[in-house]
Amino acid sequence: MARRARAFLAFLYDFVVGDDWLVAAGVLAGLAVTYALSRASVAAWWLLPLLLVILLPVSLWRAARGSSQRGG
C-alpha cells in the first residue's frame, strides 16, 4: 500500500513538475506575486510575461548545460 502511494506520488510529481522543478516553482512564485500586487491595487498583468522571458531561457540554459556536461 505504502509502495503504491509512493509510486502515485512519484507519478504525480513527474506529471506536474516534470523535467525542471525551477519552472513549477517559478510559476507558483509568479502567481503569488501577481496576487499580492493585485490585492494592493497595483497593475500586475505584466509580471507573468516578464517571468516567461526570464524563466524559459534559464530553464533551457540549465538543460543545455546538463547536456554538454553529459556529452563530456
Added chain:
Amino acid sequence: MGAGAGALFLAVFLACVVEAVEATTIVLAAGTSRDWRSATTGLAAALGVLAVVVGILGPAVSALPLTGLRLVVGALLLVFGLQWLRKAILRASGLKALHDEEKIYAAQLAAAAAGPRRRAGLVPDWFGFTLAFKGVLLEGLEVVFIVLTFGTNQHDVGLAAVAAGCAVLVVATAGVAVRAPLARVPENTMKFIVGIMLTAFGTFWGGEGAGARWPGADAALLVLIPGIALFAVLLVAVLRRAVTSRGGGAGGAGGACGGGGGPDGGAVPAAAREAA
C-alpha cells in the same frame, strides 16, 4: 467565429491531435502485435469509462467558481506549456532527439510481443486489452481535462468539445486507414505550437485568476500567442547557433532532458518513453 473562439478551437484541436496520435499508436501496437479483438475491446472499455468520467466531472467543473478555476488551471497550463515549449525548443535546436512516432511504435510492438498471453472472460488476450485500455484511458483523460478546462474558462465547452471531437475523428480515421504509426503527422511542429498555446492560455488565465486585469481583456491573447511564438523561435535560433559553434547535438533519444513530465507523459511504457 471570433478571434478568441478561433484561438480556443485551434488550441484544443492541436492539443487533442497530439494526445490522439499517442493513443492511436498504443492501440495499433496492441492490435498488430497481440490481438485486434482484445485491443478494440480495451478501446471500447476505456471510452465507456471516459464517458462516465465526463458525466461526473463535467457538471462538477462547471459548478466551480471561475476565479479559482482560472487560477488552478492557469497555473497547471503554464507549467505544462513551459515544459512542452522547453522540450520543443530543445528538439528544434538539436539539443534533444526529435520525437519519433515510428521508433515509439517499434518499442511498443517489442514490449507488447514479449507479454504473456492469457484469456480472461470474453477477452482473448488480457495483455492486449490492458495495453489498449490504459493507453486510451490516460490519453483520453488528458483530452477530457483539456476540453473541460479550456471550455469552461472561455465559456464555450461546446466549441471545445467539437474541436476535440474533430481531432479524435481525424486521427482515428487516419490510423484506421494506414494501420501503421502516424509518422507523417508533423508531431514535433505540433508540439511546438501546442506548447505556445498552452503557455499563452496559462499566462492569461493564471494572471486573471490571481487578480490581474489584462489590457484589452480577451484580445490580450492575440498579443500573447504571437509574442510567445516569436520569443520561442528566437530562443531556437540562439540555441542552434550555440549547438553549431559547439559542434554537436542530441545523438540518440533522450537528449537534454529526462523522462516524462507534463501532458505528454501518458501511458507509453518505459521502453517507448525513452524514445518519447
